[in-house]
Amino acid sequence: MEIPSKLLSLINHATANAETSLVYKKPQQMAIEQDGKNYLISYIESLVEKESASKKQKVNPFENPDPKLVFFKDSSHTLLLNKFPITKHHFLLITNEFVRQDSLLSPEELKLTYNILLNLENDGNELTDKPIAFYNSGPNSGSSQPHKHVQFTFVNKDYKLFPDEVVNCRTFFIPDQETPALQDNSSAFSHFIVPLNSENITSEQFGMAYMCLIRNALTVTKDHTDLNSNVNATELSYNFIMTKEWMMVVPRSLEIIHEDTINYDFNINALGYIGMILVKRLDVFNELVNKADNECKIRINDDILLRGGYPLTYVKENDNYDY
Numbered sequence: 001m002e003i004p005s006k007l008l009s010l011i012n013h014a015t016a017n018a019e020t021s022l023v024y025k026k027p028q029q030m031a032i033e034q035d036g037k038n039y040l041i042s043y044i045e046s047l048v049e050k051e052s053a054s055k056k057q058k059v060n061p062f063e064n065p066d067p068k069l070v071f072f073k074d075s076s077h078t079l080l081l082n083k084f085p086i087t088k089h090h091f092l093l094i095t096n097e098f099v100r101q102d103s104l105l106s107p108e109e110l111k112l113t114y115n116i117l118l119n120l121e122n123d124g125n126e127l128t129d130k131p132i133a134f135y136n137s138g139p140n141s142g143s144s145q146p147h148k149h150v151q152f153t154f155v156n157k158d159y160k161l162f163p164d165e166v167v168n169c170r171t172f173f174i175p176d177q178e179t180p181a182l183q184d185n186s187s188a189f190s191h192f193i194v195p196l197n198s199e200n201i202t203s204e205q206f207g208m209a210y211m212c213l214i215r216n217a218l219t220v221t222k223d224h225t226d227l228n229s230n231v232n233a234t235e236l237s238y239n240f241i242m243t244k245e246w247m248m249v250v251p252r253s254l255e256i257i258h259e260d261t262i263n264y265d266f267n268i269n270a271l272g273y274i275g276m277i278l279v280k281r282l283d284v285f286n287e288l289v290n291k292a293d294n295e296c297k298i299r300i301n302d303d304i305l306l307r308g309g310y311p312l313t314y315v316k317e318n319d320n321y322d323y
Ligand code: B4P
Pocket: 042, 061, 062, 065, 066, 069, 080, 081, 082, 083, 084, 085, 086, 087, 090, 092, 136, 142, 143, 144, 145, 146, 151, 153, 267, 269, 271, 272, 276, 277, 278
């Protein structure tokens, strides 16, 4: 796909034209710090329109997408606005033909995703927000649509993403045994990061580095299936997140994390693993944003995110093989 040069203008134009097709409710948002980590908590009411659309939705919404939402298309992929955005400019890259969401991203799709991020950053003279791409893949990843789609959203540049600090200007490398993928050792959950600061990373290099991250995620998933008979990980589930500076894979064990103390089901997708937590009940939002750290009943990193993923460190039961 040749990306049009003024992508942001196209998105703005499409958003203005699609006003009647978009179902948008502005969220209440609050940045908080808990246990030394940053989170951006968003609250929206459940979207009645979306719930009833998904109940009725026997058809794949990406097979014949609403033309008002589409703002670019070539022979293989389409760019379209998210019908249910909670941040301005949220859009999707979908395959024209049906491809399963649990298939791997191709080297060309990785490079394309990166080029879209670059295009948005370079075009963004008035852009105060940072573009982020993400891909939820597998049954425990938080994905809801089975047709292949990478999502693009934006977050205020003041909000610090933890991999930024871990990467800290390091340049691109393809991980191997001597030089493994980067991790934040203060995180409770398993994750694997590759820096992307470099000129001209080729699609093949993107593909190789991504496959290393996928292999890491497979190893963690296999090790926990060996360790715990409750983990039934016959399929890999993971979240993939990319910015201009890095890409990260987080292996997932659970999509919906039930919090007993408040009787709430957190539905966590890729954004949750960079601290962007969406809640759809006001009392849960208030609990998170209004309580002092040590009074808040909900522990995000070492409870919610840990239970939805796998522990960062563990003792292997046997060391037969790694992927
Ligand atoms: P999936 O990967 O399948 O699922 P998801 O992002 O977790 O969104 P979900 O649909 O489960 O919604 P949720 O309430 O958790 O992505 C499917 C994508 O296709 C979604 O973006 C969906 O909106 C979109 N879509 C569905 N039907 C469509 C149609 N007919 N035309 C075009 N697009 C269509 O989250 C609600 C929204 O908020 C999602 O977009 C989600 O990505 C986003 N979000 C979740 N957490 C967030 C956070 N912390 N901060 C900001 N945004 C957040």
